[in-house]
Amino acid sequence: EIVLTQSPGTLSLSPGERATLSCRASQSVSSAYLAWYQQKPGQAPRLLIYGASSRATGIPDRFSGSGSGTDFTLTISRLEPEDFAVYHCQQYGNSPYTFGQGTKLEIK
């Protein structure tokens, strides 16, 4: 089973700042089958990034993903108030399709 470790656990930033979230895998993720989801309180997750770096339909270009192998990054270039949420990474290349524990992005 591939274990995903997200860091930091909580990130405190202000609107307009840049956010960098990390997702590290215990073994190489097949074909960069790595996704990022955003989850707001009381809501289901929403797909942001797939294939490590492709934005899902309707996702603003301030969200970008990068990485390969075992190290992946989600970057939000300029934080908007609606971006403060929990972010989850998931690998979908090998069953079981594991998730990281999440990073909470909070307003400083």
Add this chain to the structure above:
Amino acid sequence: QVQLVQSGAEVKKSGASVKVSCKASGYTFTGYYVHWVRQAPGQGLEWMGWVNPNSGGTNYAQRFQGRVTLTRDTSISTAYMELTRLTSDDTAMYYCARSMGFLVDYWGQGTLVTVSS
């Protein structure tokens, strides 16, 4: 538009079973796998398994093997998740989700299952 609408909240006693439904609309039900993911209060997401609505084939996470059964009824575009021998550790929000290949792209609204002793 793609929609996955789940059944309502459930309260169960320890040792009981629960069955949650997930009705799909806005797309061809048999063309996409349906996954089930749960989230305990204040915790991360945990993948449970998928069902192929076309064939009925399934794949379960090992930790749920023997306790979870994923099924579907193509006549009403609905997938089901049944979890048996419930304990308090199974208290969680349960989500169904559609996948393209194995990439989950749309999620249901979630069903809260509370297990009491």
